[in-house]
Amino acid sequence: MIFDIRHHIASLVAIFLALGIGIVIGTSMIGSEAITKQQEKIINSIEREFTVLREENKKNAEALIQAQEVMANQKKFNEAVLPVLVRGKLQDRRIAIVDLNYRKEHDSLVSVLRSAGADVRSITVVNLMLLRDQQLNRQVAAFLGRSEEVAPDRYLPDFARLLAAAVLSGGNEDFVRFLDESEIIKVSGVYGPPLQEVILIGGSNDKEQDYAKVFDLNMIEVWKDAGINVYGVEDSNALISYMRYYQSARISTVDNIDTVFGQVALVQAMSGYPGQYGIKETADAFLPPLE
Template identity: 25%
Template sequence: MIDFRYHLVSIVAIFLALAVGIVMGTTLLSNPAIESALQTADVLRKSNNDYRDQLAALQAREAGNDDFVTAEIPALVRGQLTGESVLLVAAPGSSGTLREQTVQVLTEAGATISGQITIMEKFIDPAQASFIGQLTVPLKPGGLTLPGTDPYKNAAALLAATLVTADDAQAGTENTATAGVLDAFDGAGLLTIDGTPAKRATLALILAPDTPYTGDKAQVQAGALVSLAGGLDAGSQGTSLTGVITATQPGGVIAALRDTGDVAAKVSSVDTLDMPAGRVVVVYSLREQLEGRAGQYGIGADASEFLPASSAATPSPTTSGS
């Protein structure tokens, strides 16, 4: 007969065996596992250090390239826009610092800045589209034909007649037929005026917002600025839209332009405005516009190349218009 002592000894033996197994398993298996983990950590640490060194080298290289281009900008753009006047259009959310740097490059290229209009948030608010249409039609002079029923396209055509011209002889003069248009749009809180933009320019440059639009209004907001670009291009010798690479993301104005076959075929875009080389490309894109061509330039989505293929050609400094 098996007594209680036997059962007790058996239970103790079982637990002792389990304890011995756990100790042996820990001793035999932990060292290789720990060594493997340590080796993996060493590999990852080395890779991380390598990537950090590569990033530092690329940043130093980019900084060197930017310094070199910045020093050479006057030579790279000299004479490209001599005799031309440029209207600046700042979209809501565009960078003021980049605008100032762009003005400097345009001036070094020989251009005159006729003035600037800053588009307000109210202009691109879909809820204001009907109001914009009601404001535009009564201001239209008799000789101007509006493109249709789209309020943004109609407003663009009216503003183009007020701000730009394709005729060199009219450059620097006001369109008497559209007197009061800028005051009306300014008074309605749709835009603000700096300088003398009513003295019409031959070219227009639009600065896109840095941040893409989001939500249900995004398509209309970006589309309103694309319509403005198309209208200014139709009324001038050329228009370019410029900004940073984020403007090529979904909801960005440059992305919206590049998605439109008809406007993109006429209006150029540059998505590297925050790079010294990109600001040179902006000048080249306007020069290309004068020559009747357009392109999508930069490093973002749907850019065809970094700069116009004909940018190496230096125009005569006495040439104005095309």
């Protein structure tokens, strides 16, 4: 256990204050045996407090080293066991990933899916924050037939439907090319059929970029109408969770996809155990059955 040293710091401040007062009084009452003894008591008390503090700091340092060793071993274990848990469970499943909240941890998700045998056909990283740029905002609005200057949430439903359709069909090439050249999206892989499933990575850390209702849900609707299985996921530390939005669209969700546990949960959900998984209050279970 890591001890809280704030109590000791407050105690030391109080002791030093008392010592200072004692010194002031002592200088005005030189020769007072009572004052001298009191000062000795205070000094001895300070020494005892420092001794206790040093011991607790030593224990804290040792506990921290032990915790780091446990975490390192846990990471090694996860890396060794994960491929075994997911092997062959998504064999030849054709999947697209659309990432609205890009983190480097999501690179490991792609590796897990491929370890499970999936064919990850395309990865699309969408950066809607760029729409804060007024010139780029006007360009996107104009491309979508909005001649007047409008806020992004006015045209994002159309944006979402066109991009979702492009992921499915490989169409809307001019729009996709424009988005790519503007760096609003970054695409790797190939759009179009055959495609069976889409993983949508959402969640937000910025209230001003909470576009789940106008963007994410419209993409999900397009995919579901086309008979595509959709899975909504987000990071465990997302400040603004999209899980309730995704669950309202009746899709399986995982709220800790940046962890090994979340990645295993997603593979299991995709292999026959749909549901709401993770660590947040919107989850029904931590993991699906691991059969």
